[in-house]
Amino acid sequence: MPSPNAISRRSLMRLLGYGSLAAGAGASLSACAPPTTASNTGTAAKSGELGSTLNLATWPNYDDPAVLQRFTDETGVRVNVQVFGSTEEMEALLRAGNSGIDVAVPSQYAIPGWIQSGLLQPLDYDKIEVDVSGWNKAVVDQEFDPGNKFTLPKHWGTTGMIFSEELGSELSSWAEFFKLAPTLDRRALIVDHQISSIGSAAVSLGLDFNVGDEKGLGEVEKFLKSIKSKLFAISSDTQPGLRNGDTWMSIAWTGDGVQVVRDNPAFKYVIGKDGGEIWSDNWSVPKDAPHAEAAWAFLKFIHQPQNAADNINFSLYPHADPAVTAMVDAAVRDNPVIYPAEETIAPLSFATAETYNSPLRAETWARIKSS
Amino acid sequence: MTSTARRGRSSAVAAGPAVLWFLLFMIAPLVVLFVVSVGVRGPGGGYLPGFTLANYGELETRLVPILNTVRFSLIGTAVTLVVAYPLAYYLAMKAGRMRMVLLALIIVPFWTSMLIRTYAWIFLLGNNGIPEVLSTLGLADDLRLLNTPFAIVIGIVYNYLPLMLLPIYVSLERIDPSLRAASKDLGADRLATFRQVTLPLSAPGVLSGCLLVFIPVMGEYLIPVLLGGGRSYFLGNALADLFLQSRNWPLGAALAGSFILLMSFVVVGYSRLTRRLAGPLPTEGVL
Structure with a gap:
């Protein structure tokens, strides 16, 4: 994927x-x-x-x-x-x-x-x-x-965050995104894609987007499991939730960002200043x-x-x-x-072949979803 | 002597295709499943030959999906039964000439893809759907339905209702009206007639309806994703992840195999129990 x-x-x-x-x-x-x-x-x-x-x-x-x-x-x-x-x-x-x-x-x-x-x-x-x-x-x-x-x-393209005015605060980094998400009652969505979701969460914890070692992934796993019950969904179908007002903040890819913001100017698509994909x-x-x-x-x-x-x-x-x-x-x-402006995409990372193929990352993601 | 021998031979020939089918599509896949489940994961995913029981040791990491599956299957089946029985009763006993029209109305929606019908519930249960209507009417404020266990149960009841309804309807329809008339003549009131005549006679329909709903719900994949938001994983979701995303075939095979075994015990136990209670079910031999 x-x-x-x-x-x-x-x-x-x-x-x-x-x-x-x-x-x-x-x-x-x-x-x-x-x-x-x-x-x-x-x-x-x-x-x-x-x-x-x-x-x-x-x-x-x-x-x-x-x-x-x-x-x-x-x-x-x-x-x-x-x-x-x-x-x-x-x-x-x-x-x-x-x-x-x-x-x-x-x-x-x-x-x-x-x-x-x-x-x-x-x-x-x-x-x-x-x-x-x-x-x-x-x-x-x-x-x-x-x-x-x-x-x-x-x-x-990029993997950024979409949020609506309802959220009441402006997001600019993954650190902010993942700090705010668990304080809301099921209003945040992360995509069902290990590269984007593990990567963005890793960035929020100060780790590399392509984190692949057991210790780093363990940290991400523990964190995502701890906030899972506070999330609205783990799903790659980001648009219905945003458009219906169920989701207030969401990880999203460029394509969804363009469409959602075009149809509803109350939404913003932002690229994390601390990194991302x-x-x-x-x-x-x-x-x-x-x-x-x-x-x-x-x-x-x-x-x-x-x-x-x-x-x-x-x-x-x-x-x-x-x-x-x-x-x-x-x-x-x-x-x-x-x-996006050149300086906006400067902190971003490409997912590597190791990240795509890593059994450890895939297993980590599967365990988070099965928790 | 010769004629019995010939008859034995010809029945063996007649059974041939069925036996072949059984070996090819039932036994062979199970053997493959078992062989893969004791192998090891290849470096790039998939399967490498080997012999280890480690995959079975790892099953506990998927305990939550297993428990979710069992719990939602039981609850979903029970709620479906509660919804379907009165409906079937009405169709069989009260609907009269409208019966065929009503049956068609129940069945026709199921000609549409399950994906589309379930997807529609996202909008019904979402913020702008039923919660908005209830809030406008002042009945409930800030109600959250989508991506909850409730939504999953709704999805199960909605999608599997006909599988429960039809067997119950058939068993109710077969009841000889004179039996109920006799019950009335002997002084039983309506409730007693229902409890002592109608309900026991419709038991085979109820029991096979429960089995027809319970088994496919155990294998459900779509509903937990669409209406549960991927937050309450079923076994089907865990398996899809293992085979398609983390490409850990051996663990996937171990999980699938164990579950098939568990299900076999459940089904065999269930049919033993029901035979004692209600005689052979119409579905016997099918399941």
């Missing part, structure tokens, strides 16, 4: 038992996609080199269908969208081999494992014609893929991609500023290329939830 974007992916899909809906959504999305004109003679020559389809493994509401259609119009390659519910699911498919996926969008913490297992091929920068040297340093050239050899950040979902090309040439063409197309900007206006997640930022709708660009 990766990057924290839309509600649909995080909560409903999990409830439906992961795959079943993903399969359904994938099927219905591709069914909804405008039929590709096979008789498009003008592009016949091109589609000969690139093939006729591209299989894109991505998340719900993450790609503007109009942009994908433009790619099809330009190249004759039809984009077949497969929507996933979690990074684990995507990973299971790739590891099984012959997935047929040409472009995948894993969350950053899965990437080191994928590179190590040889699931990805190095990006062909000659063909995609992208230069990341001017991109936002907060998301390129990171430890999970030094020099961006295998991946390029598509969208990125920054995440990214990243373009990558599997080693066994059946249409690698189409994948390179697609990555070239999707990074042309106008196309990337249209995609952001649709998905409401930021991109790392300043040339793109300049073309994004002003309302989106100036929204501090979508584009």
Whole structure:
């Protein structure tokens, strides 16, 4: 379970038992996609080199269908969208081999494992014609893929806190969040995701977001168990509680923050000044991609500023290329939830592959929930 | 001699598919479950072969979900019974020509996905739902319903009502009206007739309805997540975590296996008891 974007992916899909809906959504999305004109003679020559389809493994509401259609119009390659519910699911498919996926969008913490297992091929920068040297340093050239050899950040975001006016006080740090939460009678929510919730609680206790040792995790476990009865819920479905007035303060991901604050200005989305999570979902090309040439063409197309900007206006997640930022709708660009200031995100940490894979963290989280 | 032998052979052939089915889909998974439960967790999750009983020693860390499951299943079944019995009684005895319409009204909502129907309760029980209505009417102030044990019980009763209602309805409907007429003729009042004639005759329906509700509720996953806010975990939630999030298959298998064993004892004990009380149940052989 990766990057924290839309509600649909995080909560409903999990409830439906992961795959079943993903399969359904994938099927219905591709069914909804405008039929590709096979008789498009003008592009016949091109589609000969690139093939006729591209299989894109991505998340719900993450790609503007109009942009994908433009790619099809330009190249004759039809984009077949497969929507996933979690990074684990995507990973299971790739590891099984012959997935047929040409472009995948894993969350950053899965990437080191994928590179190590040889699931990805190095990006062909000659063909995609992208230069990341001017991109936002907060998301390129990171430890999970030094020099961006295998991946390029598509969208990125944060894990912050949402609170309403009803709360009566302003939050600015995780320390404040977790101090206030147990003083209320079931008004605070933490998400059902070990990376975000254990990490944020760890930050509030003065520990590292990626804490992984037994002592540190033990401290977090003891603390979260002690406040559990005072929480409203442990759930990734954050929006209904906030919108109905049941939840007054909540851990939340960028996507939920944007939607809740947009619909109700009485809410605020704040990033902890003492730290917390920054995440990214990243373009990558599997080693066994059946249409690698189409994948390179697609990555070239999707990074042309106008196309990337249209995609952001649709998905409401930021991109790392300043040339793109300049073309994004002003309302989106100036929204501090979508584009937080540089100094705001400075204290944040990416979840590492160890944090994602750690049996100890997973067990700790399972024990907290089962307490 | 020959004919008996042939008959034996042919009945063995006839039983073949059932036996095969049983071996393949019942015994084999249980064997796999047991083998995994004595193995060790792989470094990246999953299962590595091995032999250890340590996983069974760790079961106590999941004691809370186990107790939650048993407690909510018992309470949920009892409340469902209390709600379903009068309804079934009304349908069978009093509804007359409206009976089929009412039955349809009860059953048709269940053609919608359980997820959607349960999700709707989030809004009904939440701040802007029933509590708001009661507060406006001045009946209750600051009532909190969502993500409470009460909400979980509501979810159970709502979702499992038909499983309780239908067996009771069938057993009530089968009662020969002349038996109750005779009871009346012999001087019994309505309450005595109900207690001494109707209730004992509907016992098989009640007992099998209870079993039909109790068992699936023990495996419930959705209701504690949606209406309990993930605060009162059931065994199903603990298992989903172990297999899908912490990827600790051996502990998950040990937990699932122990629970299946416990359930088998409960079900066998229950059917022994009920057979003594009410004769073979309609569900016997199914469960």
